[in-house]
Each structure stands twice: as structure tokens, then as C-alpha cells.
Amino acid sequence: MKLTILVHSAPYSSQAAYSAYRFTESALAAGHEIQRVFFYYDGVHASNGLSTPPQDEFDLVKAWQALIEKHELDAISCVSSALKRGIMDAREAHRYEKAAANLAEGFVLSGLGQLVDASLSCDRVVSFGA
């Protein structure tokens, strides 16, 4: 089946951010197709490339990055949620005259339309943290 994953919660603050990752990993292992992973609201914190957890703790940003790369996942961080929360790519940093960009590699900033579009063309949507 084609699945869309929607993530509402932040790593380190809610287990839901981790659950979304484990579910996606298991769905891929079971042979399903991931149409899109959409990070929304506090979920966008998973795409902060500056995230640096202690070495003995699970690094959810890196885990997502590895999964995204391995399976060529379409991983979108909602641009309006991300900008509010201080996560941006080089293009947005330029637009808003910020000195730095911090979107983690593998993630793409885009709008809510990408969530609706995926929801309309996939078989199942699963939400985490809502």
C-alpha cells in the first residue's frame, strides 16, 4: 500500500516523534511504499540539522536522514511551521536576511498543499502526535 505519514510532535519532547520513525521503518520493511512523510507543527523540529543530542541518546534527526537517504523518501517539513520555529534552508535564510540556515539534509521545505496532495493520492494516512 501507499502510506502518508504525518508527524505533529517534536523529538525529545514527545515520544510521538519517535513512533512515527519506527512506524515508517516498519512499513518499509513490510514492503509498503511511503508516499510522503510530512512534518507539521512541532513535528518540524525533526528537520533541524543543528540538533545535537548527547552521544548516548538516540539521534532522531540522524535516524530520519539515514532512512530518507536509504529509501529515497519524500520528506517535507512544512515551511510555515518551520520558519516560525527557526528552521530554514539557504533560500529562506537569504529571503529573510538571516545569517545561517539549519534545515537538515534530506528534508525539503514546502507547503501544506503537499500534505493534502499526498493524502488524496495514497491509500492510508497515519498521524503521530495528534
Place this chain on the structure above:
Amino acid sequence: MKLTILVHSAPYSSQAAYSAYRFTESALAAGHEIQRVFFYYDGVHASNGLSTPPQDEFDLVKAWQALIEKHELDAISCVSSALKRGIMDAREAHRYEKAAANLAEGFVLSGLGQLVDASLSCDRVVSFGA
């Protein structure tokens, strides 16, 4: 009186982040001294200098920065909470070999000892988001 403010919640996700700001502003207006404002757990998101809310929404990071500057507040973002959540100054960025730093001007990264120290030497601690 000397007050210590402890902030546990993130802007845009919880009203508590805003309440802490309004309380601090009112305490200063009433002539109280703010010993320290300590941002902990999700509260550290208030110190993300890349935060870019829509123009018609209240900008809590900027509001804190203005208050910090005007009253020369001691505003500390818990370093371990901040690093996990992808917020760091130039020094930490160098240490962890990250390409960018994003700690908002006016905030300082430091440890939990600064919270305990302030709590022991002030008259009242007020916590927001907990």
C-alpha cells in the same frame, strides 16, 4: 523582590511561553528585580534566532530580546536542552563541527546550575509551562 523566571514551553506551541514574557514585563514594571530568566526543556526554543513568524503575528523571540536589552536581563538558555533541540552559539557550533549557529542575541547558553543558583539567592521562583 528578586524573582527568577523558569520557562518550560515553546513559543507558538504553548501559551505558557508568552505568559512568562508578559509576567516578566509586568514584574519589571512593578519595580521588581529579575534575578534571572532561565529557559529550560522546550522553553529554549524562545532563544532560536532564526525564528521567523508571519509579519502579522507576535514575535516572541524579538519581544524577549527587546526586554533583555532594555533591562539588561540575565537570560540563560539551558545548554543541554538547547543542543538537543538544535540551538547553539558559535562556540558550540565550532565544538560540534556544525556549519551554523543560531542562538538569538541577548541569550546565553549555560547549565542547570545557573537555575539552582538563582533559585537559592532570589525571593521567588515562578515556573511557566509546568
Place this chain on the structure above:
Amino acid sequence: MEMTPKTLTFIARSTPYGSGRAKALLDMVLSAAVFDQNINLLFMDDGVWQLARDQQPGMIDAKDLSAALGALPLYEVNNVYVEARALHERGLTLDTLAVTAIPCDDAHITALIAQSDQVFAL
């Protein structure tokens, strides 16, 4: 060949200003509205507080959520429902809401969910 429109149901269960969840769900609804599908918006549980009249969110430097809800007809989001039980439990009544909404009992909500292709709640 046109695709059959799908039914997307959005369930608003959060208070308006305690978190950003109410606003986040509304943004999802408005985004979905431009896709020409069947959109249902249902206010349940504490979500019905979003419909209270006389909100003055300027007092806490927030944007007026009830005003944004008033714009739903412009987006042709007309299927707006409210859980009757949730209103009653909170001392609210249909005619004191900031927005026109169709009252629903449990069976009606069950049917709304069962008719939906996808359901989003926040």
C-alpha cells in the same frame, strides 16, 4: 478523466489559544479547501471553545481564531459540524456561537468518520 472527489474530515479538538493546535488544524482545512474535494470540519470536545463569541485574543497578542473561522464560507467550506454534547457540557449553545455550525450527536459523528477517506484531528 476526472477523479472522484474524496472526503476529508478534520476534527478540531483543541482549545483556541492554549496551544497552536487549533490554528494548525484550521490551516490544514484551508489548504485542503482549494483542492475541490468534500471537506468536513467537526468541532469536538474542547474544540468547541474555538466557537465561543466575544473572543478578545488581542489581550494576549494572539490572532482571532473565531474571525478566521468566519472566513470558511469564502473557501467554500460549508460542512461545519459541532458536537452537541460538547457544547452542552461547557454551557454553550448553538445560537451563541461565533460561527454557524450543524449540531451532531454521536451517531452523526460516527457516520461522518465512516464516510471519510481520510480523517485529521488536532
Place this chain on the structure above:
Amino acid sequence: MEMTPKTLTFIARSTPYGSGRAKALLDMVLSAAVFDQNINLLFMDDGVWQLARDQQPGMIDAKDLSAALGALPLYEVNNVYVEARALHERGLTLDTLAVTAIPCDDAHITALIAQSDQVFAL
């Protein structure tokens, strides 16, 4: 001239793994412990789940909170209390906890708070 030690009370009210709050409060306790003050740690409400035995947080790639709690005596945090009512409501008993804790009733908790210079809850 030595300062009189102050009393800091920490109230753990969060489940161990649903959020990072339990760990965040424990970190506060350990930081406070090095200041040579009177430290009270009280587990209330859902916080008592932190004391459950046989936790296997490796199943969800989390660090073992009950193991960290076992290190409290090394930090000379010996005033560890647990709300008896909260244990009872959850089917837990004192002798099945991962950590030794003094059971408290409401009056005892009231007194703990009233004797504290500062109280932190998470």
C-alpha cells in the same frame, strides 16, 4: 559565615517516556544535589509510573529512567517520597518499585510543600 541551607522540593508528575519531562525534572534534581541544600523528591500522580520495575526502554531507544533514579543515593538525594494514593490507583505497591521511596498521604505532601523554599514540578 555559612548560609542556612534551603529546602528545594521537586515534584515528578509525568510519565517516564511519553515526553522528556520526567528526565528533565531528574536532571534538575541532580544539578541541585551538588549545592548542599535540602532536597526533596516527590513522585505524584502519573509520576509514580517512573518507579515501575522491569522497564525496558531499550525497546523504544530510550534511556532507562529507573536506572538513573537508582543513582540518587550517590548524589545524597535521600528524601525520596511517593504519593501512596497514586500508587494505589495504578495498582502499584511500595515493594514492587524500582526505587526505595517513603509513602506519603495528602497531609504529608502539604507539609513538604509548606516547608519548602522553592518547589519545582514537571
Place this chain on the structure above:
Amino acid sequence: MSTLHIINKQLPAQGLSACLRVMRPGDAILLIEDGVYLCATEPIAALPDTVHCHVLQEDLQARGLALPVAADNCQMVNYTGFVTLVCSHSRSLGWC
């Protein structure tokens, strides 16, 4: 030696019931943020006379609420009053 108990969530199970069990005469309750929804509920109406209950006006009005007429044991404060309450009690404690 009194305590100010600050409640910022609307579900009684998220703080109010625990707070009510352990507060003592002379303590005060302050409802803020989503805690203001509790001002018209039975547990607050049933508070003993020895406990003062306050509601943050800004948070109440933002939500389109008003203090129920019957709530004579509950009074509004603004942010300045919030600061005064913190200073006039020995400690404050947040119940979320």
C-alpha cells in the same frame, strides 16, 4: 508560609484535583491560560472559604469568557495582580 498554586490546563486531572488535595488554608489558586476554563466548574465553586481563587483577566477575556455571576469566591486579576500574588505568597507552584 502560604503557597500560590498556578493552574494552566483545563482538565481537572491535569493539576486541579492534585492541587486541591494538598493545598491548605491560606493558600491561593490562580487560573491562567487554559486553566481559566475551570472558573465556572464545580470543584472551584466548592472551594472552602479559606482558599482564595483568582483568574487571570487577560486569559479569560481572550477566550470570550466572563466570570460567572455565582462565582463569588473567584476574583479577576490582571498581570500586575499576578505579580502581586506571587510576591504575597511564600512560594508558587505550577500544576500542569
Place this chain on the structure above:
Amino acid sequence: MSTLHIINKQLPAQGLSACLRVMRPGDAILLIEDGVYLCATEPIAALPDTVHCHVLQEDLQARGLALPVAADNCQMVNYTGFVTLVCSHSRSLGWC
């Protein structure tokens, strides 16, 4: 046309009670994250036979819990089972 109701909070007021009111025969409940604490509670024990209840094993064991022996209307699934449940119902719905 059945729905999978996913519950990830431990307070019944945070989802379970709403979910129970609107679910229908053939629907299923999945308890995950802090929702697993509900597996030994009365509302779950009282579920009709027409509703299946599942508990995520990883989240249960992480918390040091086990399924109560009496909970014969509740069964454990692992993450692979979670995926299967999502696919075998027409839609899923998270109640937080």
C-alpha cells in the same frame, strides 16, 4: 469501511472517552505511547466484543507493564502488527 482509532495519551479525557462514543462495530483501538497505560483500565475491559483492542508491545514493555491476564479482549502487536492494522482498516484516526 472500519476505522483504526489510535490512542497515545493515558488520561481517558484525552481521547479514549471521545473515541469510545463514536466508534462502531468492526472498528479497532490501538493503544500506543502513554496510551498503553489504559490497557488495564475499566473502559477497555468494558469494550463490547465487536471492538478489537490492541496494545503496542514495545511501548508496553518499555514502561515495565504487561497485559493483565484478565484482559482477554486486548492483544499485543509489535510495530509490524501496527502497520498491518493500519492497512487492514479503511482509515486511521489519532485521538490525543
